[in-house]
Amino acid sequence: MKKTKQEKKYKPDWTPENAGSEFAVSVVKGVDSSKFATAVKKVEKGNDVSVEKFVDGIISNDRVILAKAITLVESNSEKHFHKAQKVLNKILPFTGKSIRVGISGVPGAGKSTFIESLGMHLISQGHKVAVLSIDPSSSITKGSILGDKTRMEKLSKENNCFIRPSPSGGALGGVTRKTQETILLCEAAGYDVILIETVGVGQSEIAVRSMVDFFLLILISGAGDELQGIKKGIIEIADSIVINKADGENEKNAKIAKAELTTALHFLSPFTKNWKVNVSLTSALFGKGITEVWNVIKDFEQKTKSSGSFNQRRKEQLLEWSLKIVENELISRFYNSPKIKEEISVIKQDVLSGKLLPTTAAEHLLSILKL
Numbered sequence: 628m629k630k631t632k633q634e635k636k637y638k639p640d641w642t643p644e645n646a647g648s649e650f651a652v653s654v655v656k657g658v659d660s661s662k663f664a665t666a667v668k669k670v671e672k673g674n675d676v677s678v679e680k681f682v683d684g685i686i687s688n689d690r691v692i693l694a695k696a697i698t699l700v701e702s703n704s705e706k707h708f709h710k711a712q713k714v715l716n717k718i719l720p721f722t723g724k725s726i727r728v729g730i731s732g733v734p735g736a737g738k739s740t741f742i743e744s745l746g747m748h749l750i751s752q753g754h755k756v757a758v759l760s761i762d763p764s765s766s767i768t769k770g771s772i773l774g775d776k777t778r779m780e781k782l783s784k785e786n787n788c789f790i791r792p793s794p795s796g797g798a799l800g801g802v803t804r805k806t807q808e809t810i811l812l813c814e815a816a817g818y819d820v821i822l823i824e825t826v827g828v829g830q831s832e833i834a835v836r837s838m839v840d841f842f843l844l845i846l847i848s849g850a851g852d853e854l855q856g857i858k859k860g861i862i863e864i865a866d867s868i869v870i871n872k873a874d875g876e877n878e879k880n881a882k883i884a885k886a887e888l889t890t891a892l893h894f895l896s897p898f899t900k901n902w903k904v905n906v907s908l909t910s911a912l913f914g915k916g917i918t919e920v921w922n923v924i925k926d927f928e929q930k931t932k933s934s935g936s937f938n939q940r941r942k943e944q945l946l947e948w949s950l951k952i953v954e955n956e957l958i959s960r961f962y963n964s965p966k967i968k969e970e971i972s973v974i975k976q977d978v979l980s981g982k983l984l985p986t987t988a989a990e991h992l993l994s995i996l997k998l
Contacts, residue, residue, distance in 0.1 A: 681714045686721055688816045690789060697791055700808040715808055718815035723941075725757075725814045726928050729835040731825040731861065732845030737871045741845055741911035742822055743779040748917050749820050750787045757818035758782070759809055760792040761825050761835070789818060804955070807838045807948055836864045837947055840937060841924050842898070845869045848877060848884035862891075864898045867905055867923050874910035881908050900936060902927060966995050 676684075676695055684692025700711040732738050746756045758779065783790050791809065810821050823839055825831045836842050844865040862868065868888060873881035885906045897904050905923060909916035931937035961967055970992060977983035 678710065678713045678717065682717045685714075685718055685812055685815050690816075693789065693812060693816050694791070696812050697809050700812070701805050711808070715811060718811065721815040722811045723814060725810075725819045725821050726841065726924065727810060727821045727823065727839040728924060729823045729825065729832075729839035729842040730845065731832045731835065731842070732871075733847075736845045736847050737911050738824055738845055739778045741869070741871055741909065741917075742824055743782045744911040744914050744917050745921065746779070746782045746788055746822065747785070748914070748921060750782075750785050754820050755787045755818045756782075756785075756789075756820045756822060757813035757816075758788065758790045758822045758824065759806060759813070760790070761806060761823065761831060789813060789816070804948070804952060806835075810838065832861055832864065836898075837944055840931070840940065841866045841927055843867050843869060843920070843924075845871050846884070846888075847872050848880040862888075862904075863895055865904060866897075866899055866902060866927060867907065867920070868892075869907050869909050869916075869920060871909050871911055873908040874913055874915065878908075899927075899931065899940075901934060902930065961992075961996060964996060967992060970995060 676692065681692060681696050681699070685696055696711075696714060699707050699714070702708070702711070730738060730742060742758060746758060749756050760778075779790060782788050806823065810823075813821055821839075823835055825835050832842075842865050844861055844867070846868060848870055870881045870884050870888070885908055888906045892904050892906070895904075907916055907920050907923065909920060911917065928937065931940075974983060974988050974991065978985060978988050
């Protein structure tokens with residue numbers, strides 16, 4: 628097959644060795660998609676890597692090994708789970724030295740552009756940035772929907788940035804465990820700023836809130852997001868609010884939205900004690916307001932560490948993480964029980980036909996395992 632002029636002109640800067648850092652970009656201009664897919668598969672094949680090699684590679688920031696390690700913790704295989712736990716236990720002393728920032732907002736608010744602009748600013752300041760994007764999953768394939776799109780193209784090419792999209796799999800419990808373990812891996816690899824992006828379409832914000840230090844909500848003016856955010860309760864868990872796309876003709880509307888939100892915040896209790904939630908205006912496309920947002924995050928980190936609430940929150944998150952694992956394991960054991968599987972097939976028709984109340988059926992199933 629002859630190459631097009633565009634393909635001849637464009638020279639991709641990825642190789643199988645650095646494909647881990649390019650994982651978020653599955654389609655790059657001028658790159659043979661089949662070759663790229665082969666490179667990614669090569670990166671993600673981690674069964675042949677020993678625990679010791681994983682640990683050494685992660686600590687030395689070998690991004691290929693880091694990509695394989697993340698794939699390992701995301702695996703639902705029991706064999707992979709036990710191996711991943713061994714790796715995590717060994718890298719634990721090298722974790723905890725980052726600021727973890729959750730970023731959410733409705734689709735169209737410009738989250739990806741904002742994250743790219745913030746990430747580029749942080750890298751220019753000498754930081755190492757990891758971006759973990761929790762993508763929605765296909766209800767049919769359970770695979771990532773947004774992972775096939777080219778996003779944050781500039782940021783993904785930076786040596787001091789690692790971008791990793793992960794399919795939610797439709798299970799918030801899975802998001803919680805796997806994303807928290809991925810955070811630990813990135814911290815051990817030396818990334819001191821962890822940005823976690825949610826799709827902003829459901830309860831994933833609550834799950835992410837339970838694993839970050841600072842939660843940033845991105846809105847846009849003129850779309851009803853201000854009131855919608857209050858109705859959904861998302862504003863109540865935010866540490867800061869950004870009204871993005873405050874440029875051009877929209878700047879005036881953004882300033883009005885800021886005033887309205889600032890007034891509304893007076894009637895809400897801040898999620899973080901002794902912290903005042905502020906509203907900022909940004910234009911991520913033009914880099915406007917990005918420095919100010921980062922200064923707010925740094926101020927938050929300094930104040931909460933001084934008061935002790937920073938470390939206290941992390942301790943509470945560890946406990947919540949443990950209890951969530953117990954909850955998910957109980958659910959898994961319940962539905963994987965041969966007795967339950969057999970009994971469900973028996974009573975299914977009675978429930979569907981209306982002969983048996985759902986509550987009675989539930990009590991019967993629970994009594995089998997004495998739960």
